[in-house]
Amino acid sequence: MITIRTIAYKNLLRKKTRTILTVVGIALSAWVLSSLFGFNRGYESALNKDIDNMGFQIMVTAKGCPYEAATLMLKGGTGLRYMNEDIMKDVLKHQEVKQITPMLMQAVFDPNKGESGGMSAYLGVDPTTIASMKGFLEFKQGAWFTNPEGLEVVMGYEAAELEQREAGDLLLVTPQPGKSVELKVVGILKRTGTQDDGTIFIPLKTLQRLFNNTGKITSIGVKVQKEADIAAFEEKLYQLPDVQVVSLVQVKRTIISLVATARVMVLSIAVIAILIAMIGVINTILMSVYERYQEIGIIKSMGAMPGDVFRLVWIETMILCLVGGVIGNAAAVALAQATDVLIKRLLPYTPTGSIVQIDATLFAVTTAIIVGVGILSGLYPAWKASRVRPLEAIRGEVS
Amino acid sequence: MTTNGIAIDAKNLVKIYDRGSERIAAVNDISLQIRTGEYVSFVGPSGSGKTTLINLLGCLDNPSAGSLAIAGTEIFGEGRTLSERMLTTIRRERYGYIFQNFYLIPTLTVLENVTLPFAFYRKENARDDIDRLLSHLGLEGRTGHLPGQLSGGEMQRVAIARALVNRPEILLADEPTGNLDSARGAEVGAVLKRLNEEEGITVITVTHNPALAATAGRTIEIRDGRIAERAVTPPA
Numbered sequence A: 001m002i003t004i005r006t007i008a009y010k011n012l013l014r015k016k017t018r019t020i021l022t023v024v025g026i027a028l029s030a031w032v033l034s035s036l037f038g039f040n041r042g043y044e045s046a047l048n049k050d051i052d053n054m055g056f057q058i059m060v061t062a063k064g065c066p067y068e069a070a071t072l073m074l075k076g077g078t079g080l081r082y083m084n085e086d087i088m089k090d091v092l093k094h095q096e097v098k099q100i101t102p103m104l105m106q107a108v109f110d111p112n113k114g115e116s117g118g119m120s121a122y123l124g125v126d127p128t129t130i131a132s133m134k135g136f137l138e139f140k141q142g143a144w145f146t147n148p149e150g151l152e153v154v155m156g157y158e159a160a161e162l163e164q165r166e167a168g169d170l171l172l173v174t175p176q177p178g179k180s181v182e183l184k185v186v187g188i189l190k191r192t193g194t195q196d197d198g199t200i201f202i203p204l205k206t207l208q209r210l211f212n213n214t215g216k217i218t219s220i221g222v223k224v225q226k227e228a229d230i231a232a233f234e235e236k237l238y239q240l241p242d243v244q245v246v247s248l249v250q251v252k253r254t255i256i257s258l259v260a261t262a263r264v265m266v267l268s269i270a271v272i273a274i275l276i277a278m279i280g281v282i283n284t285i286l287m288s289v290y291e292r293y294q295e296i297g298i299i300k301s302m303g304a305m306p307g308d309v310f311r312l313v314w315i316e317t318m319i320l321c322l323v324g325g326v327i328g329n330a331a332a333v334a335l336a337q338a339t340d341v342l343i344k345r346l347l348p349y350t351p352t353g354s355i356v357q358i359d360a361t362l363f364a365v366t367t368a369i370i371v372g373v374g375i376l377s378g379l380y381p382a383w384k385a386s387r388v389r390p391l392e393a394i395r396g397e398v399s
Numbered sequence B: 001m002t003t004n005g006i007a008i009d010a011k012n013l014v015k016i017y018d019r020g021s022e023r024i025a026a027v028n029d030i031s032l033q034i035r036t037g038e039y040v041s042f043v044g045p046s047g048s049g050k051t052t053l054i055n056l057l058g059c060l061d062n063p064s065a066g067s068l069a070i071a072g073t074e075i076f077g078e079g080r081t082l083s084e085r086m087l088t089t090i091r092r093e094r095y096g097y098i099f100q101n102f103y104l105i106p107t108l109t110v111l112e113n114v115t116l117p118f119a120f121y122r123k124e125n126a127r128d129d130i131d132r133l134l135s136h137l138g139l140e141g142r143t144g145h146l147p148g149q150l151s152g153g154e155m156q157r158v159a160i161a162r163a164l165v166n167r168p169e170i171l172l173a174d175e176p177t178g179n180l181d182s183a184r185g186a187e188v189g190a191v192l193k194r195l196n197e198e199e200g201i202t203v204i205t206v207t208h209n210p211a212l213a214a215t216a217g218r219t220i221e222i223r224d225g226r227i228a229e230r231a232v233t234p235p236a
């Protein structure tokens, strides 16, 4: 009729506030843990996706800081260095090259963006090669450029959302103060989950003309022949004057090493969160054991074995941790996007896709960890309770 | 030694407490027999050792010396002490305990409190007529209430019901009326008396309440850890 589980459960309801506070503490640490694990696995897969979707394996840029180059490659940035487009011929000479495409990155301040204006990323591309380099891009509306030198743009999915443009609309760009140009939106891409979503593509020649950068490019994307030895090819490219060769493998390594420090910090936070939750649980349960000393003594006089009392207290701990763990994990899943935004603000570079990935397995794993923590935290209070002797309860009434 | 009719057989029981440098013999060489179905009440001044003695008789504590046999089975003797587990096994088979402070679990209903022992142990011949037990004790209609909603007398009757669900052979009650006014105390006394007479349960109480002591078949006075020269009522 009544079980040890019922007693445990009802006991937790006795001091509701304390129970709720403890559960909240556990939930918070479960949330932190789950989000951090989700980040740990999500970040790398998002990065891989970004890199695979670039359409090329090697990028040639002007000589500069390698970190800057890495960032430039994935996101674009200010203080860009320019190369002369003639260098394309030298790159094309190599037999390892399957295809190349020149690019000119231009960050433009747009006063109409956001509350106080913002930067828009324009990427000048070669209309003849871009379509085949980035063959995986699909259009939501329209198509690539009709004129290789036209005042036309193709907008990434998010860029179009942000500017609220449809194919056929116009987009105003201000390359120099006081000189605005209207561009026609000829196509809008489907969502890719990569940086392309936020990019505004424009014919290379048009961008060069608008910004007085004739003959200048910021990078060349190189698609390598399947059987080519990339490392050896990189060496050869370095023979070219004043270039920087960035291979995607290298980029990935650079970024991951940048993020590694952040990750260590983040994992220490997770460990601290677990410790705090653990101390909270031990404190709560131990207090409730002390408060119930006499009750426990009476229960033992009724025939409860030390093991029964141990189980009773342990179950209480488990309930706390299970409830807290599930709530915390559910919160982590529900708020994954918010966490995503938060982490993206904290890190120097983050891939475009969702970098916090929490799935059923992770949910189960973190819940298991939290429950494991509960099992550990419950050990001492449960042991303590199991050793209460009925006599102590009776002595309590003597005084 | 024969078992016939002897529920508890204590020989030369001693319990010594160390209090700093002092050693107090709270129970000092007590020998007594309690027959099955007897109702015995211990009386005596405060600090005389009544609680200490009844705890020894109830297997709640190990004696420092002496021997104790329950229904012919020696539990303590020759300096042998038992583990908590062993004591628990004996206690749940044979004893029911009632205390001055009831010790009901405030979060459980009357019915849950009464059946609480079943969460840990259910004797083969345990009561399954809980409703009848409760109405016998005047607790019908109270089963869903929480202890906080009961009077002191009702709480003590709930505690008595709880002590009875596993059909103990011996019911131990240390100051069962200590927290009750005289009317409620008399009710509890009547219940103990009826249990003793109708169900044949051996009842052992400790009390300062003369009215309660008077309901017992035999009253034994304890002084300074010993049985007083003159027992108030001779063995029946």
Ligand SMILES: Nc1ncnc2c1ncn2[C@@H]1O[C@H](COP(=O)(O)OP(=O)(O)OP(=O)(O)O)[C@@H](O)[C@H]1O
Residues within 6 Å of the ligand: A395, A398, B017, B018, B019, B024, B026, B044, B045, B046, B047, B048, B049, B050, B051, B052, B053
């Ligand atoms: N755990 C203990 N440690 C030390 N001394 C104790 C302990 N328990 C009881 N005593 C002492 O043993 C003596 C007998 O105590 P006990 O509780 O048995 O008396 P009592 O007759 O039940 O008194 P009361 O009527 O006040 O309940 C007292 O002197 C008491 O101080």
Ligand SMILES: [Mg+2]
Residues within 6 Å of the ligand: A398, B050, B051, B052, B206
């Ligand atoms: Mg006493």
